[in-house]
Amino acid sequence: MTIEWRYTIHPGLGVLSLAGFLGQEAVGRFQGAVGWALARGTGPVVLDLTGLRGWSDGGRLAVSEAALRLAAEGRGLELAAVPEGGAPPAGAGFGDGKVAVAVHGDLAAALAAHRDRGVEEREWRSDAWPGDA
Numbered sequence: 001m002t003i004e005w006r007y008t009i010h011p012g013l014g015v016l017s018l019a020g021f022l023g024q025e026a027v028g029r030f031q032g033a034v035g036w037a038l039a040r041g042t043g044p045v046v047l048d049l050t051g052l053r054g055w056s057d058g059g060r061l062a063v064s065e066a067a068l069r070l071a072a073e074g075r076g077l078e079l080a081a082v083p084e085g086g087a088p089p090a091g092a093g094f095g096d097g098k099v100a101v102a103v104h105g106d107l108a109a110a111l112a113a114h115r116d117r118g119v120e121e122r123e124w125r126s127d128a129w130p131g132d133a
Helices: 024-040 057-072 107-112
Strands: 003-010 013-022 045-055 077-080 102-104 122-125
Touching: 003 024, 013 024, 013 057, 013 107, 024 057, 045 057, 045 107, 057 077, 077 107, 102 107
Parallel strands: 013 045, 045 077, 077 102
Antiparallel strands: 003 013, 003 122
16 A cells, blocks of 8 residues: 655645555655655645555654655645644654654644745646546
8 A cells, every 4th residue: 555645836835745554665655755845845845644544653754754854955844634643742843853843733724824825836646646537
């Protein structure tokens, strides 16, 4: 089982949405999606986990490493709709405490925290994103 991803940019903000299960076998695909976000956006990346059915310890570690990778490029990582028990409380460190990560209850709350950044949106996704016709 793997993940599907969708990346949407707003001026100064990107949203990387995941669907499926983020296990060890999906880590490479996730890292590729993070690379896509780094190459095409600016500002923080909100990792929308609304469609995630679950994640393994390896998946959580990959998210932690993504936070460090984004921080090294001067960008932050924020989490939205985290599976229960899957992340530190809001404002806590992630990436072994080296990077502070904002945690939002859902994607709407994450977007509300960045409101008024503009209206332009662009979107990319993998081929089998749920809901595609």
